[in-house]
Amino acid sequence: MTKLISWNIDSINAALTSTSARALLSQEVLKKLGTYNADIIAIQETKLPAEGPSAKHLELLKNYFPGYKVEWLSSVPPAKKGYAGTMILYKEGIKAERSVPKLGAPDTMDDEGRLLTLEFDNFYFVNVYTPNSGDGLKRLADRQKWDALYADYLASLDSKKAVIACGDFNVAHKEIDLANPASNHFSAGFTDEEREDFTKLLEKGFTDSFRHIHGDVKSVYSWWGQRIKTSKINNSGWRIDYFLVSDRIKDKIQKSEMIDSGPRQDHTPILLEIDL
Structure with missing residues (x-):
C-alpha cells in the first residue's frame, strides 16, 4: 500500500520556527502527520x-519526518519573493526523478514555484498549488489559461504512465463542495469558469479520489477561512484540496480522506492510500 499526504501549510517557516499560537497548532499537525509514516508528503504554499x-528548516523537518529526502521549488524573480512555493518529501530508498515543468502560463505563474513533479517507477506524482483568481477575480483570465495548460500537462504524463496529482487546486468543484454555494457564486474558487475547467481536467482521464470513495457525501471540507473565527467551529468550509488519479488506477484507491487538524483553521491535510 502506498500512503500519500498533501497539505497547504501556509508558510513552512512560520510552522517550523514561530512560537505564535497558530504556529503551535501547525506544529501539532506536523507531529500528527509524522505518525502516518507516509511514503510521500506534498506541501504547498511554503x-x-x-x-x-x-x-535549520531542513533539520526541523527531519525531526518530524526522519528518513525522508526533500525536493523543493520556490518563487523566483520576476515573481514575488516568499510567495507560493511547493515541496515534496519522500522516503529514502525510493528512487525518483525530479522535473520542474514550465507550462507557458501567463504573468509570473511559471516562476512562482507552483508545480513540482517526481517520476517514480510506476507513476508520476505531481504537486500543484493552483493560482487563486484573486480579489475581484482580477487573475481569473490568467487562471483559466493555467488550468488549460495544467490539464494538458497531466494528460501528457498520463499517456506515458499513471498519474497521481495532488495539492491545493483553489476550486470547489460542485455545490456540495462548499457550505454556502449560493452566496459564493461569483467568489474566487467557485466561479462557473473555474468549476468548468476542473470538469474539463477530469474529462481528460482523471478521477477525484475523494468522490470515488465517498460519493456525494456533504459537509466534508479541506479549508476554512481564517478571517472568520467561527468558520471551522460552524464547518463553514470549502473542499479545494484534492488527490486526483488516472482513471485506470482509480479502482486501486483504498482510502481518500481529510486528516483532522484540530482547531487550526485554513487548510487541513488530506490522505490517499492506493494499492500500487
Missing part, C-alpha cells in the same frame, strides 16, 4: 525564499 529551505 513561502520560502528563492534559495529554498535553510539548514
